Amino acid sequence: MELFAHLADGFATSLSPLNLFIVILGVTAGLFIGAMPGLGSVNGVAIVLPMTFIVPPSSAIILLCAIYYGAMYGGAISSILLGIPGASTAVATTFDGRPMAQQGKAGLALIVAATASFVGGTISVILFTLFAAPLADVALAFGPAEEFALVLLAFTTFVGLGGDDVLKTIIMICLGLALSTVGLDLISGQPRLIFFDQPGFYSGISFLVLAIGIYGVGEILYTIETSKSAPSVTPARLTFRDLWYGIKEVNKLWRTLSFGSFLGFFVGMLPAAGATPAALMSYGLSKLMSKKPETFGKGAIEGVASPETANNAASTGSLLPMLTLGIPGSPTTALLLGGMVMWGLVPGPMLFIEQPDFVWGLISSLYTANLAAVLVNLALIPLFVWALRMPFTVLCAIVLVLCIVGGFAPSQKMHDVWLIAGFGIVGYLMRKADYPMAPLVLALVLGPLMEKSFRQTLIAEQGNIVAFVERPLSGTFIAISVVFFLLPLLKYVKRSPRAQKVPNEPAE
Amino acid sequence: MNNRFTRRIALAFAASAALMTAAPAMAGDWKPQKPVEMVIMAGQGGGADRLARLFQSIIQKENLASMPILPVNKGGGSGAEALRYLKDKEGDNHTIMATLNSYYTTPLRTDIGVDIEEFTPIARMALDTFVLWVNADSDIQTLDDYVAAVKAAGGEWKMGGTGTGQEDSLVTAMLEKEFDIKVTYVPFKGGGDVAKNLVGGHIDSTVNNPSEQLGFYNAGKSRPIAAFTPERLAAFPDTPTMTELGHPLVYDMQRSFVAPKGMDPAAVAYYTAMFEKLNASEEWQTYTAEKSLAPDFLTGEALQAYFVEERAKHDALLGAMSEGS
Numbered sequence A: 001m002e003l004f005a006h007l008a009d010g011f012a013t014s015l016s017p018l019n020l021f022i023v024i025l026g027v028t029a030g031l032f033i034g035a036m037p038g039l040g041s042v043n044g045v046a047i048v049l050p051m052t053f054i055v056p057p058s059s060a061i062i063l064l065c066a067i068y069y070g071a072m073y074g075g076a077i078s079s080i081l082l083g084i085p086g087a088s089t090a091v092a093t094t095f096d097g098r099p100m101a102q103q104g105k106a107g108l109a110l111i112v113a114a115t116a117s118f119v120g121g122t123i124s125v126i127l128f129t130l131f132a133a134p135l136a137d138v139a140l141a142f143g144p145a146e147e148f149a150l151v152l153l154a155f156t157t158f159v160g161l162g163g164d165d166v167l168k169t170i171i172m173i174c175l176g177l178a179l180s181t182v183g184l185d186l187i188s189g190q191p192r193l194i195f196f197d198q199p200g201f202y203s204g205i206s207f208l209v210l211a212i213g214i215y216g217v218g219e220i221l222y223t224i225e226t227s228k229s230a231p232s233v234t235p236a237r238l239t240f241r242d243l244w245y246g247i248k249e250v251n252k253l254w255r256t257l258s259f260g261s262f263l264g265f266f267v268g269m270l271p272a273a274g275a276t277p278a279a280l281m282s283y284g285l286s287k288l289m290s291k292k293p294e295t296f297g298k299g300a301i302e303g304v305a306s307p308e309t310a311n312n313a314a315s316t317g318s319l320l321p322m323l324t325l326g327i328p329g330s331p332t333t334a335l336l337l338g339g340m341v342m343w344g345l346v347p348g349p350m351l352f353i354e355q356p357d358f359v360w361g362l363i364s365s366l367y368t369a370n371l372a373a374v375l376v377n378l379a380l381i382p383l384f385v386w387a388l389r390m391p392f393t394v395l396c397a398i399v400l401v402l403c404i405v406g407g408f409a410p411s412q413k414m415h416d417v418w419l420i421a422g423f424g425i426v427g428y429l430m431r432k433a434d435y436p437m438a439p440l441v442l443a444l445v446l447g448p449l450m451e452k453s454f455r456q457t458l459i460a461e462q463g464n465i466v467a468f469v470e471r472p473l474s475g476t477f478i479a480i481s482v483v484f485f486l487l488p489l490l491k492y493v494k495r496s497p498r499a500q501k502v503p504n505e506p507a508e
Numbered sequence B: 001m002n003n004r005f006t007r008r009i010a011l012a013f014a015a016s017a018a019l020m021t022a023a024p025a026m027a028g029d030w031k032p033q034k035p036v037e038m039v040i041m042a043g044q045g046g047g048a049d050r051l052a053r054l055f056q057s058i059i060q061k062e063n064l065a066s067m068p069i070l071p072v073n074k075g076g077g078s079g080a081e082a083l084r085y086l087k088d089k090e091g092d093n094h095t096i097m098a099t100l101n102s103y104y105t106t107p108l109r110t111d112i113g114v115d116i117e118e119f120t121p122i123a124r125m126a127l128d129t130f131v132l133w134v135n136a137d138s139d140i141q142t143l144d145d146y147v148a149a150v151k152a153a154g155g156e157w158k159m160g161g162t163g164t165g166q167e168d169s170l171v172t173a174m175l176e177k178e179f180d181i182k183v184t185y186v187p188f189k190g191g192g193d194v195a196k197n198l199v200g201g202h203i204d205s206t207v208n209n210p211s212e213q214l215g216f217y218n219a220g221k222s223r224p225i226a227a228f229t230p231e232r233l234a235a236f237p238d239t240p241t242m243t244e245l246g247h248p249l250v251y252d253m254q255r256s257f258v259a260p261k262g263m264d265p266a267a268v269a270y271y272t273a274m275f276e277k278l279n280a281s282e283e284w285q286t287y288t289a290e291k292s293l294a295p296d297f298l299t300g301e302a303l304q305a306y307f308v309e310e311r312a313k314h315d316a317l318l319g320a321m322s323e324g325s
Helices: A002-014 A017-035 A041-053 A057-081 A088-102 A106-141 A144-158 A166-180 A199-203 A207-226 A240-252 A254-269 A275-289 A301-317 A319-324 A331-342 A356-387 A392-411 A414-432 A438-460 A472-495 B002-021 B047-061 B077-088 B102-109 B143-153 B167-179 B191-199 B210-218 B265-280 B282-290 B300-324
Strands: B036-040 B069-073 B095-099 B120-128 B131-135 B158-161 B184-187 B222-227 B253-259 B294-299
Touching: A002 A017, A002 A106, A002 A356, A017 A041, A017 A057, A017 A356, A041 A057, A041 A331, A057 A088, A057 A106, A057 A301, A057 A331, A057 A356, A088 A106, A088 A207, A088 A275, A088 A301, A088 A438, A106 A240, A106 A254, A106 A301, A106 A319, A106 A356, A106 B191, A144 A275, A144 A438, A144 A472, A166 A438, A199 A414, A199 B077, A207 A392, A207 A414, A207 A438, A240 A254, A240 A301, A254 A275, A254 A301, A254 A319, A275 A301, A275 A438, A301 A319, A319 A331, A319 A356, A331 B047, A331 B069, A392 A414, A438 B184, B036 B047, B036 B077, B047 B069, B047 B095, B047 B120, B047 B191, B047 B210, B047 B265, B047 B282, B077 B095, B077 B102, B102 B167, B102 B253, B102 B300, B120 B265, B120 B300, B131 B143, B131 B191, B131 B210, B143 B222, B158 B167, B158 B191, B167 B300, B191 B210, B191 B222, B210 B222, B253 B265, B253 B300, B265 B282, B265 B294, B282 B294, B294 B300
Parallel strands: B036 B069, B036 B095, B158 B184
Antiparallel strands: B095 B253, B120 B253, B120 B294, B131 B222
C-alpha cells in the first residue's frame, strides 16, 4: 500500500540518530514546560522556533512537535500534584487528579495520566496516518450550526449527572456563561460587562485564571482549614509493582480510553475547538458512561484517564486542519504554521502531494515522540512524587507562588492576579456550600464558542432556529444531547423506589 | 550525513549563544532588551495573521532583530481587543502591532476609547487586494452569473466576512450598492475561517484576500470571479477586474506596523530600520509578487498622514453604509 510505503520513508527520517536525540530532548523539555503553571506548549514552541532555522525543516518540525507532545504530558503533573492546571489543556485533570494525590495515590494518578496520554496519542496518530486526507473534508463539513450542536452536547453531559446537585450544576453553568460574555463582543465589537470600568476586562476572563483561582488558591484555603492540626504529607513511594498495578488499572479502562481518543481526535480536528474543550467533553462523557459516576471528582481513576487521553488525541487532531487546510486548531499549531511558512512550505490541500517527505517525516515522528514522552514521563515520576514529600507548610507557599506566576505569565497583567485571588476566595466559599466547580470552568471554556456559533447560524439562516435540527450532522448531535439530558432522569426513574408506582410522571 | 546534522546543531547553539551576548549593530544605539511582542489585529489563519507571521519569520531568518519577535493574536471584536491592548501599553518599547484597515474602522464604529492618532506609526509594508470568490462546485462562472444568483436568492445569499465594519464588509456594501443586490453578511473570526467555510459550503461567497484562498484555489476548491483592483492580478491572469467589467469598484487594504503612544524615538528608529531591511529582502519581494500584494513602503509622518486621510475616507464609507441599511 502506498500509505505504508510513505510511512516507511517517514520512519527512515525520524529514526535517524539525530532525530531520535531531538525527540528525546524535545519531549523532556516539553514535559517540564508543561508542568510549570503558566507555561504551556505555546511558550515552549515560541521560544524554540527561532532556533530551528539551522537544522533542516524536517528535524525542526520534529523538535517542535516533540515539545508540543511533551508539554501535553507535562500539564497533568502539576494538575495532579499541586492542583494547579499546568497548562490550559490539563484543567479537567485537576478534577480527579488532585483528590487522588490527597488520598496518597499521586504516583498512581501520574502513571495513569502518562499511560492514558500514550494511548490517546497513539490511537490518534494511527487515525491521522490512515485518514488525514479524507478527514479534512469532515472538518470542512463542520459549519457554525454543527459547532453549536457539539458544544451543546458537551454541556448536556455535565447537567444532572450522578453525584452533583442538578440545580447547582445549572446555576454554575449559567454563571460560567455569564462570565464568558465579559469583554468585547465577537460579532459587533461592543464592550460588555466591563466591571468598574477596569480596562483589564476588555480582553475577557481567561478560563485559566478562573481555574487557577478555584483549584489552586481555593484548594489551598480549603486544605488549610481542613488540616489545621495535622498537615497531611503524602506518603510517596514508587516501585515497579506500583507501575505494573497502574498499567493494569489503565488496561481495565480500555472503553473510556478508546472513546476519549476518538472524541479527542475529532474535537481537536475542528478548527474552532481544540484540546481544552476536548478534555472537558471527554471527562463529562466518561462520567456519563461510568458505572460509578458518583466517584468522579473524588479521585476516580477514570476521571484522570479520560481527559488525559482526549487532550493528547486532540493535540494530534489539531495538526490535521493545520496541515491539510492551513487553518490551525490551537495557538500552538498556529505557531507551527508560522514555522512552516518560514521553511517555505505552504500548508493546505496541496501539501501532501507536493511535500510528501516533510509530511510523512512529521507523521512518523509523532509515533516516536509519543513513545519517548511516555518513557521519559514514567521514568521521572519518582522525582515528581518526591517533591510532594516536603512539609505542607512549605508546599502551600510554593503552590501560592506558582498560582500567581501562572496567572501573571500569559497576560503579564496584575489584573489577572487579582482575579485569581478573588476567584480563589469565591471558589473556596462555593466549595464549602457544595457547588460543583467543573461545570463553571466548562461553561467559561465553551461559552464564547457556543455564543459565536449560535449567532452565526442564526444570521446565516435569517433567524430560522429550526436550522439547527434540519442539518444532518447538527441534528444528530442535538438528538444525542437530548438523550443525554434525559438519561439521568431515566436512571433516576429506574432507581427510585417510587418509580414503580408512578412510572410515567418523571418521564414526562 | 549525521556529521553535518550535528555540526548544524552545534551551529544553532553557537548562533543562539551569540545572539544573547552580542546583538548585531543596528541603526541608532537603542536595541530591544527582551523579546518583542507583535500584536496581530486578527484571528489565526487569516491574511493578516499569515502576513504577520511571514514578517516575523523573515526577521528571524535574516537576523534583522537582536531579540525574538513573538506574534500574539488579538482578533476579538474586529480588532478592538488589539487596539485596547496597544493603548494599555503606552510607553512600551517592546510592543508593535500589525494593522489592517480595521485599525481605523473599528474605533470609528464603536467607542472603545482609542484614538489612533496617539499611536506611533512605524512602517507600511504593502497594500493587499480583494477578490470575489465562490465555491468551485457552484455553477457561477462570471460576474453576471453571480449577480443573477444573488438576486434569485432574494436576500438569503450568504456572504462570509470577518465582521461588520471590517474591510470585507465594506467591499460587500460596495457590491450591494453597485448591483442593487442584498446579501446576508455572516461574520467569522478570521479570513482563514471564512475561506474554510466557503469551501465547506456553509456560505455562498466571500471577498477574501488572494493569499487566504490561494491554497484552496490551487487545489481546485474555490473559484475567483472578479478582482477589486485597477489591474488584473498576476496570480490570476484569467480573472477580470471589476473595473474592466464596467463596475469601477476598487478597494485595497494597508498592511502596516504601529507602536504604542510614547515609544522612545530611538526605538522607533530601530523598528523603522528593521522594516526597511525587511522591505528590501528578497523573500519579501518574491512573496509580494506571488501573492498579488503591492509593496508600497511608507514611514513616519507620511504614514500618519495616510492613516488620518484613510480614516476620513472610511468615515464617509461607513456613513454611506449605515444610511443604506
